[in-house]
Amino acid sequence: MKSLKKTGFAFFCFVALGLVACSNDDENNTVMTKDVTDVAIADPQFSTLVSALTKANLVSALKASGPFTVFAPSNAAFAKANITSLDGISNDDLTKILTNHVVSGKVMAADVTSGRVATLNTDSPIYISKNTDGVFINGTVKVVQTDVTASNGVVHVIDNVIVPPTKNLVTIAAENSNFSELVSLVTAADPAVATALSQASANGLTVFAPTNAAFTELYKTVPKATLLSPANRTLLTNVLLYHVVPGRVFSTDLPNVSGEVATANASAKLTFNLVGGAKVNGTSSGASNITSANILATNGVIHVIDKVLLP
Structure with a gap:
């Protein structure tokens, strides 16, 4: 892949550009x-x-x-x-x-x-x-x-052209072969997950999307069959919702974020660490690197990560 309805805290604040205009x-x-x-x-x-x-x-x-x-x-x-x-x-x-x-x-x-x-x-x-x-x-x-x-x-x-998005979150993921594992798991989870991703409100969603390689690493300790078991559907749904933050949070917003951030999984929150590169931290999975950021969709934004987040 090329190139928060607020929850728990007031994210966006009034700012001034603070750049100097021509003085002549x-x-x-x-x-x-x-x-x-x-x-x-x-x-x-x-x-x-x-x-x-x-x-x-x-x-x-x-x-x-x-x-x-x-x-x-x-x-x-x-x-x-x-x-x-x-x-x-x-x-x-x-x-x-x-x-x-x-x-x-x-x-x-x-x-x-x-x-x-x-x-x-x-x-x-x-x-x-x-x-x-x-x-x-x-x-x-x-x-x-x-x-x-x-x-x-x-x-x-x-310094760049503002190109309006033409595809929603689900379409972007479905069209990228590197997200085939993520797409298959979303399909197997509670239908509410896919519905939420495709019908996000005007405030949008932020999705931290693990690559296929990230899921391959997860399957070494949590087999895919375990996640796909009907008995574990709630577990799978909660894991996937843990990768979704209400509202649009761009990488350029992250320096202003401190403390825990609420997710679509009502019982679990994320934190960020920008030391040595942008990372998002899962409660039990540790830090995942954000390897590609700010993929804009019509209903949100996607950041690609290299490790599955676990609450």
């Missing part, structure tokens, strides 16, 4: 005479963005009175997202991607809050978090410059 008054006065599209057109680092806006017929829309807050990917951001050409992207898909970068209203850096933020792509909000390394969107996109003011809003520069 003459430069700011010049920018203020331009709308957000003019700002992009005037800056060579946004040439790919301008081409994308033009192809999607969004230039005139962003010249409206707004105001708009635009998280603008640079040319380097498009390259980082492996978008080297716009030819293979339909106008419809391009529109969904670009509108996922625009928020209604003029939101300056000092006014930004963490958590869920609606965008002009009504099907795909974004999720903001802040840690000591900076401000991030959806756990993978970093804000690298803020408060480039315009006549109809403000532009914040980002």
Whole structure:
């Protein structure tokens, strides 16, 4: 695989971006005479963005009175997202991607809050978090410059493209052969597990997904046949629910988490350890490394782990 409805504690808090805006008054006065599209057109680092806006017929829309807050990917951001050409992207898909970068209203850096933020792509909000390394969107996109003011809003520069998710948690797992063991166990558990994963609420879920290799290691001490026994269905269900945290928790949120975190298994909690790399700790299984993070789904986020968590 490439690339908390809150429970037990208030996870997201008010934060300010805290990044320094341009201090050159003459430069700011010049920018203020331009709308957000003019700002992009005037800056060579946004040439790919301008081409994308033009192809999607969004230039005139962003010249409206707004105001708009635009998280603008640079040319380097498009390259980082492996978008080297716009030819293979339909106008419809391009529109969904670009509108996922625009928020209604003029939101300056000092006014930004963490958590869920609606965008002009009504099907795909974004999720903001802040840690000591900076401000991030959806756990993978970093804000690298803020408060480039315009006549109809403000532009914040980002280092990656915000691509809206198209698949839910269950579909992502089912389509990845490295999760075949996880999928088979979810199917064998109480149907409520699969239902919860596929029909998560707007607040979403965070899933710590063990790989096939992680389950192979578990089977050395807990045979798969034991887990699949009808007599142990409750045990299997509780183990699987122990890998699910209510709400979306991105890797960039983890530095702000302390203490125990509630899971979908009402009787068991997890902890995190970021020393020497991100780890999630099971009560009786110990630490599992997070080997791939922030796989965004329409109804949550997946982090890949290398050890099955046991309550």
